[in-house]
Ligand SMILES: Nc1ncnc2c1ncn2[C@@H]1O[C@H](COP(=O)(O)OP(=O)(O)O)[C@@H](O)[C@H]1O
């Protein structure tokens with residue numbers, strides 16, 4: 645996605661957020677996300693990727709937020725929302741990018757109103773070049789804040 649098609653909430657940023665602030669940011673991102681945006685969510689285990697995905701889903705109007713969960717053995721989760729199909733990929737257990745192809749990845753990407761990918765680096769060339777990279781990280785010595793960078 646070109647810089648111009650990004651919403652305000654996805655402008656380049658580097659901020660430190662409490663859990664409440666991160667959830668608030670996620671809801672705002674979801675509420676203003678342009679159709680077809682792919683978000684590449686980088687960050688180690690426990691960085692807050694799934695927490696952010698859930699908040700973005702809330703902003704997007706996903707009907708059953710209970711479906712938006714942390715790792716199961718499914719690589720892809722499909723949610724129904726006010727905006728249409730929301731695709732949530734967790735590629736932690738992906739063995740090779742080709743595995744995604746077999747799951748109908750490209751067709752799903754094409755259909756989805758919004759796509760969020762945890763562990764995008766494991767998806768290699770399957771991640772569209774216009775995906776918006778968002779990085780979450782722990783801060784040394786602090787359990788309850790996270791650094792969020794959008795490039
Ligand atoms: N500021 C914060 N932002 C996001 N998560 C936080 C924050 N502070 C504490 N947490 C906790 O850290 C955990 C993040 O887990 P999760 O979202 O599943 O991470 P990931 O998907 O990156 O592995 C959750 O239990 C969440 O409540």
Ligand SMILES: [Mg+2]
Nearest residue numbers: 693694714762
């Ligand atoms: Mg996760």
